[in-house]
Amino acid sequence: TTYAAQVASKFTADIKVAGSQGTAVGSGIVLSQDGHVLTNNHVVDGVGNSGRIQVTTSDGKTFAASVTGTSPSYDLAVIKLQDASGLTPAALGESSGVKVGQQVVAVGSPENLSNTVTSGIVSALSRTVTAGDGSGGPVAVYNGLQTDTAINPGNSGGPLVNLSGQVIGVNSAVNTGQAASGGVPPATCVSSLVF
Numbered sequence: 001t002t003y004a005a006q007v008a009s010k011f012t013a014d015i016k017v018a019g020s021q022g023t024a025v026g027s028g029i030v031l032s033q034d035g036h037v038l039t040n041n042h043v044v045d046g047v048g049n050s051g052r053i054q055v056t057t058s059d060g061k062t063f064a065a066s067v068t069g070t071s072p073s074y075d076l077a078v079i080k081l082q083d084a085s086g087l088t089p090a091a092l093g094e095s096s097g098v099k100v101g102q103q104v105v106a107v108g109s110p111e112n113l114s115n116t117v118t119s120g121i122v123s124a125l126s127r128t129v130t131a132g133d134g135s136g137g138p139v140a141v142y143n144g145l146q147t148d149t150a151i152n153p154g155n156s157g158g159p160l161v162n163l164s165g166q167v168i169g170v171n172s173a174v175n176t177g178q179a180a181s182g183g184v185p186p187a188t189c190v191s192s193l194v195f
Contacts, residue, residue, distance in 0.1 A: 001105050005117040007165025008107040010058050011090040012158055013037055014114050015065075015079075017044055019051035027108035027158030028055065028079065029167055035063065035084030039157030040172050041070050041077040055081055058088070058115065075172050090159060093166030098122060098145065106149045106171050108158025120149035145169045 013028040015037075026043030030036075037055060044067050047053055053065040063081035070077040081087075102122045110116050124146040145160065151171050160169035 001103065001117075001119045001163065004105040004161050004163045004165045005107065005119075007091075008105060008159050008161045008167075009115050009117070010088040012058060012107045012115065014056040014109045014112075015039055015043055015157060016054045016056075017047050017051060018054075019046035019048050021046050025109065025112055025154045026156040027154065027171070029090050029157070029159045029170065030057065030087045031078070032089050033085060033087050035065075035081030035087060036068070037065070037079050037081060038170065039077055039079060040170060041072050041075045042172075043157045044077050044079060045070070045072070053079060055079070056114070057081075057084075076170065091164075091166045093162050093164070093168040095145075095168060098125065098162070098168055100124060103163055104145075104147055104149055104160055104168070105163070106147075106151055106155060106158060106160050108151065108155035108171060110152035110154040112154060116155075118150040120147050122147050144172065 011030040013030055015026045015028050017024040024043055024046055026039055028037040028039040031038055055065045056062045063084050065079040065081045068078050068080045100122050104122055105119045107117050122145055127144045127146045151174050155171045158171050159167045160171055162168050
């Protein structure tokens, strides 16, 4: 897990969004050297026309960013950093080889604590869950990986990686006790994208 954490920390970014409804924080995954970053749609959906997105990369540099594409039904968005170059892009893994019981590592910024690393195992495959978006409407997260890896607010949009440091999911939702009403068991993380 040490190797995976070191690799993933290099392509994980902190995201702060100031919008008309307040401030949101999250994490992101650097996809390209020139600053395309993958995150959760619910992290950036509150930016609106007059808001600001600020991204801090692993080397401590801060960039303004704008949303270039979204997929609300999968809770994903791509943002582009302004004037970025030389960033370390993530290596993407393949979901076809992911197994229940496999060790995974999550990196992100829970509660504004940059480059926080947690580890766990894959608990289930192909989970369909409902996570709320910033405006109170439901957002379906399809084909998610369920893990027992601890995440908290601010981890959203950060990478879930295998032990080789390859991204196999985007941390999207944590269940805090819906098991009694038919949800997934408490204290589980669901990653919204499987590559």
